Amino acid sequence: MMSVTATSPHAYLERQARWTWIEVAFWAATLLPFWLTPNYLVLASQIAITALFALSLDLILGYAGIVSLGHAAFFGLGAYTAGLAAKHGWGEPITGLILGALVAGIVGHAASFIVARFRHLALIMITLGMGLLLHEAANSASWLTGGADGLQGVKMWPIFNKFRFDLYGYVAYTYSLIVLFIVFLVARRIINSPFGLSLRGIRENALRMPALGAPSRAHLRKIYTISAVMAGIAGALLAQTTETVSLEVLGFQRSADVLVILILGGAGRLYGGLVGAIIFMVARDQFSGNTPQFWYFWIGTLLIAVVMFLPNGILGGLAKLTASWRGKS
Amino acid sequence: MSALSTRGLDKSFGSLVVASDISFDLPQGARHALIGPNGAGKTTLINLMTGMLRPDAGEIRLGDEEITALPPEKRVTRGLVRTFQINTLFPNLNALEAVTLAVCEREGVARTWWRRVSAYPSAVDEAHAILSSLLLGDDCYRPTRELPYGRQRLLEIALALATRPKVLLLDEPAAGVPREESAELFAAISNLSRDITVLFIEHDMNFVFRFASRIIVMVGGRILLEGTPEEVAADPRVREVYLGKSHRDGAHHG
Numbered sequence: 001m002m003s004v005t006a007t008s009p010h011a012y013l014e015r016q017a018r019w020t021w022i023e024v025a026f027w028a029a030t031l032l033p034f035w036l037t038p039n040y041l042v043l044a045s046q047i048a049i050t051a052l053f054a055l056s057l058d059l060i061l062g063y064a065g066i067v068s069l070g071h072a073a074f075f076g077l078g079a080y081t082a083g084l085a086a087k088h089g090w091g092e093p094i095t096g097l098i099l100g101a102l103v104a105g106i107v108g109h110a111a112s113f114i115v116a117r118f119r120h121l122a123l124i125m126i127t128l129g130m131g132l133l134l135h136e137a138a139n140s141a142s143w144l145t146g147g148a149d150g151l152q153g154v155k156m157w158p159i160f161n162k163f164r165f166d167l168y169g170y171v172a173y174t175y176s177l178i179v180l181f182i183v184f185l186v187a188r189r190i191i192n193s194p195f196g197l198s199l200r201g202i203r204e205n206a207l208r209m210p211a212l213g214a215p216s217r218a219h220l221r222k223i224y225t226i227s228a229v230m231a232g233i234a235g236a237l238l239a240q241t242t243e244t245v246s247l248e249v250l251g252f253q254r255s256a257d258v259l260v261i262l263i264l265g266g267a268g269r270l271y272g273g274l275v276g277a278i279i280f281m282v283a284r285d286q287f288s289g290n291t292p293q294f295w296y297f298w299i300g301t302l303l304i305a306v307v308m309f310l311p312n313g314i315l316g317g318l319a320k321l322t323a324s325w326r327g328k329s
Numbered sequence: 330m331s332a333l334s335t336r337g338l339d340k341s342f343g344s345l346v347v348a349s350d351i352s353f354d355l356p357q358g359a360r361h362a363l364i365g366p367n368g369a370g371k372t373t374l375i376n377l378m379t380g381m382l383r384p385d386a387g388e389i390r391l392g393d394e395e396i397t398a399l400p401p402e403k404r405v406t407r408g409l410v411r412t413f414q415i416n417t418l419f420p421n422l423n424a425l426e427a428v429t430l431a432v433c434e435r436e437g438v439a440r441t442w443w444r445r446v447s448a449y450p451s452a453v454d455e456a457h458a459i460l461s462s463l464l465l466g467d468d469c470y471r472p473t474r475e476l477p478y479g480r481q482r483l484l485e486i487a488l489a490l491a492t493r494p495k496v497l498l499l500d501e502p503a504a505g506v507p508r509e510e511s512a513e514l515f516a517a518i519s520n521l522s523r524d525i526t527v528l529f530i531e532h533d534m535n536f537v538f539r540f541a542s543r544i545i546v547m548v549g550g551r552i553l554l555e556g557t558p559e560e561v562a563a564d565p566r567v568r569e570v571y572l573g574k575s576h577r578d579g580a581h582h583g
Contacts, residue, residue, distance in 0.1 A: 009453050009456070012425065013425075013429075013446050013447040189443060189444075193445060193446060194429075194433040194444075195439060196446075197446055198439045200421075200426075204420055204422055205417060205419050208417045208418065210400070211401065212405060212431045212492055214402060218440075
């Protein structure tokens with residue numbers, strides 16, 4: 001605290017945006033599975049995909065205050081787009097990813113005109129409704145999506161014509177991790193930008209923003225579209241790395257899970273969704289083997305405990321702990 | 330030409346008339362006070378002028394432009410800016426971030442998501458200069474929610490100034506501030522540039538009579554009279570409905 005007053009505003013803002021050693025260590029640690037748990041690279045790639053999905057939700061929920069219970073809509077759109085492209089003869093991964101992002105982004109942008117007008121409960125219901133709508137549409141259009149049987153025959157080409165997706169998930173994890181990191185860099189830049197500052201303003205006080213001349217709805221539409229694009233990329237990654245798409249990618253469960261993941265990890269912290277995804281996915285993998293139903297009992301307990309005692313999630317709790325520890329020393 | 334004027338503004342909520350035939354002019358550079366007992370419709374009038382409420386009838390002009398149908402944010406970008414009676418701040422942003430946000434919105438760079446805030450040093454400098462001019466320079470890295478109440482009231486004004494207002498509507502700038510701390514707040518308002526036209530609602534009559542060149546008195550959603558401080562002080566109707574009452578119970582919340 002005491003040294004803060006001496007800094008210039010420029011130095012302060014630059015320091016806010018600077019990489020910390022914890023961040024560097026975190027990303028270095030994402031490489032550990034290659035050596036420590038080579039048998040779990042398939043899981044690791046699913047964690048990276050889920051983390052990316054949670055990151056996309058964090059941008060709207062944690063930074064702009066848009067609560068969504070239907071974010072799987074964009075995940076599913078990306079998954080089906082990439083999956084269908086590969087099934088119908090275009091299995092090139094990178095362009096498939098871009099295609100998935102594009103379709104999710106277009107639908108997200110259209111939806112944003114509705115979403116930006118509402119807040120709170122109405123917003124939850126609208127996003128929930130849109131999610132259910134899309135899920136049911138995909139279910140009925142079984143000629144296109146394969147319905148409840150899922151999309152079969154997704155055949156991916158090797159990445160850059162060189163790296164073929166293998167059974168051990170080596171390429172899948174490398175690919176997912178690189179994409180996650182690139183999208184993370186974009187998200188990180190967004191939150192440190194003037195636009196990101198305005199988003200936090202909307203989250204902190206939606207009433208004040210118009211009184212500052214801010215076009216809040218245009219801001220909300222923009223971040224919702226960006227978030228949909230990122231969710232679409234995550235979905236496309238899942239379709240490509242698993243070479244299948246099931247209806248579950250659009251399911252309510254996925255929307256709810258990603259919200260739980262973000263709340264557990266800590267919303268509005270950029271790393272919250274990433275940490276949440278690691279905890280959630282690893283715990284599910286460990287616990288759900290023998291009694292899958294029972295797994296949600298523990299998640300429910302954990303969720304209640306976190307919300308009660310760590311309102312800013314696990315990362316928020318850790319930040320508080322280190323702050324008080326630094327204050328003492 | 331007036332900086333801001335209204336003609337025949339009406340507003341009712343059901344059978345409750347909150348504004349009736351409100352017409353007044355704020356000349357360029359004016360220092361006008363808006364006074365009246367609780368529930369007189371002062372804040373409602375500010376909400377009407379800033380577009381947070383739509384009038385049932387009448388028109389509002391900013392300079393030579395009619396703005397009656399403009400949404401709030403468009404009025405702000407044209408120079409009509411308000412502060413709030415109850416702090417309407419960003420609790421988890423610090424003062425530097427909040428005012429930089431306002432400067433970036435004014436400059437139109439708030440849409441930029443691919444560059445860092447620190448890539449706009451002039452915006453940051455301006456924000457810091459505004460904060461320093463209001464003696465908030467030392468507190469600008471503390472989250473808003475941790476600032477003492479009086480400092481938060483100053484930040485209200487800092488945010489408004491960052492939009493470069495032509496007309497500034499101050500809704501009880503010193504509301505809730507202890508008397509001994511209100512001096513720096515009133516000093517800040519007294520020091521506002523003469524390029525800014527100011528209309529303020531205030532219950533501290535000492536400040537109103539010292540600072541305002543003209544006073545508008547509202548009662549029951551109507552303008553009772555408008556005049557110089559001397560005229561208003563001498564008017565028996567004002568004494569009856571407002572001053573007498575305020576001297577008796579020290580009315581402080583509107």
